[in-house]
Amino acid sequence: MASNRGVVFLGPNHVEIQSIDYPKLENPNGKKINHGVILKVVSTNICGSDQHMVRGRTTAPTGMVLGHEITGEVVELGTDVEYIKMGDLVTVPFNVACGRCRTCRAQETGVCLNVNPGRAGGAYGYVDMGGWVGGQAEYVMVPYADFNLIPFPDKAQAMEKLRDLTMLTDILPTGFHGAVNAGVGVGSTVYVAGAGPVGMAAAASAYILGAAVVMVGDMNPERLAHAKSVGYEPIDLTKDASLEDQIAQIVGKPEVDAAIDAVGFEAKSHGQHGEEAPATVLNSLMTITRAAGSIGIPGLYVTEDPGAKEQAAKTGNLSMRFGLGWAKSHRFYTGQTPVLKYNRQLMQAILHDRLPIARIVNATVISLDDAPQGYKDFDKGAAKKFVIDPHGLIPKSA
Template sequence: MTGNRVVVYKGAGKVAVESIDYPKLELPEDVSSGLKLKKKAPHAAILKLVTTNICGSDQHMVRGRTTAPIGQSLGHEITGEVIETGDDVLFVNKGDICSVPFNIACGRCRMCNEGKTGICLNVNPARAGAAYGYVDMGGWIGGQAEYVMIPYADFNLLRFPDRDQALEKILDLTMLSDIFPTGYHGAYTAGVTTGSTVYVAGAGPVGLAAAHAAQVLGASVVIVGDMNADRLKQAQSFGCETIDLSTDASIEDQIEQIVGEPEVDAAVDAVGFEARGHGSGAGEAPATVLNDIMSISRAGASLGIPGLYVTGDPGAVDDNAKVGQLGVRLGLGWAKSHSFTTGQCPVKKYNRQLMNLILNDKAQIAKAVNATKISLDDAPQGYADFDKGAAKKYVIDPHGMVA
């Protein structure tokens, strides 16, 4: 092997597919030098990408709303076939098809031992936690590519038990790398259980995944709020109630019309820091969703916040928001005894169980998020369409392996 093609950020609103070196069983220079680790990685594996997805988190970078440098490789939602392993890899083999958690984790540090793989201490010198192809996340090459290197492979890879079954269900299984566990994490940490009424803010792929996860967890009513009519129709397609936040009707009134009271048992923020206010023509107001979910959640509720919030946003509406300081009504949440769960989803906490749901036809996540296959060369157009609000989850098929 002599090369590798990967999707690269080229400036605000622009991505391209470029050729880079074929991956080696080595740690990125940022990680090895910054953490004083050996560069050689006999614990790693190289995967041939079967599928890799475009994520809303990638879109934040491509919009120029992070500090990502031009040339940043992209892609953290990875499913692939093992084609090479280091000498210390014992439990995955060539030919295995595996899901890769977007969190890179060593499996050896205190955080990993506590199950907090989203904040591993040994994969990023800048902060706890790392991810493939993401700004400030350790310099790991992205997975919107033909090939990718996965460190600590025995710990990070989730092997599918049957290759033929995996390929048959690949559009569902590809969601295990991020959005299905992330949506599930949002619903689970919001306390969704049998009979719950649930509000999910945002009908993008993570919001739709959270809504489907709430159904799996036994919610009696799942309400999805958004301003995009096509995305609201997608939420309705698998049994969700919806509210249109582009109207001037209050969110409380719209919820009351559905469940008979202006509050819900649990709420999920699947929007993050690029939130907008309510009503026609509303501008960006990054604390909107956080304040909404406190307003419409009952006293004592839990709030799941898988939506991304950043510490550096050069395109923010004010100086406070540029450093992630938002006008959150914390006093309201305190008065209502709310609890909050934020941060990266620890994918390994959920991915095996969710895999079993998919393999046994108990979850239809591809249908819920409208999984749509594209080629690697079509990735730039996929980003453009996703940025326009397409009600689709774009799944890149670099090698034509998806039926």
């Protein structure tokens, strides 16, 4: 039997590289399946959603193999796989989706009805998402391969652009989903809450959708400096000046056409000593978004947060000013991104040099053995997107 290693969650702030089982063509219940493939992982990224689990802010069990952002080469085919071929280099949407249920047929693959007995929606290596083994590993199994996998048309070209194309698995379509649902279009003024990788992907997406100006708010000076260096207007949320005042200084009025929450439930209130306040981003976005505007919410919110300071937030209950959003006729768009809905056009934008997402999110390649340190650095707020290279296959950057 071939060997395999992966990033294993062992408790709050503790991950290790361990020997794990080589993947089998079977589902999490041990039933043999023929519609899957086994991939040699070429790249797999550390995501902010992974970080929530590693911090102990979810009910993730110990022993989980982490990782839902996977790009890989097909090394084994199930007998029912017809269109994916041996040797294909593929991008793997983080959603596990059957392609057959009502929601998948409607392109809402983030809430597939058949891959998770506990709730709608499945994902690799994530809490409450069906038990599918994660891909921060050397090898991983992907089910429903003909539906889920997207082969790159030119393998050599894709390898040269892998730092960009690895973002197709999650953060780029997630940022794009947030921008689309916020109604970003030609000439829009846009505010993105959060200058982490998803926030930067949302900002990049707003620009290719035609935004006139994109502002990015954060409390981390390194991330704000990076946002400015790649062309966005930074807003420092530790300043005494309110968010409305800082926006007015840039666009002339204290409102925007579209707003995107790329922070989620571990948000902190504004100011130098901001305390955790899980609804603060949502409330601030209702304040600054124009009447009849939209708020895209790709930031993660959970049904259970054992580490929450507020008792209500432990079960996902937030102190929202929903009346304000109702009075302004806001539209709110939430939930897991249906990656397959966007990936072809985003792939083409990368391949034709319209979207240098690796530079925008500051992609930083590390080895599998360096993944635990990557988690620590990311947790400290490094202005980087860590890309794990399990087999040393990613070409050196120019």
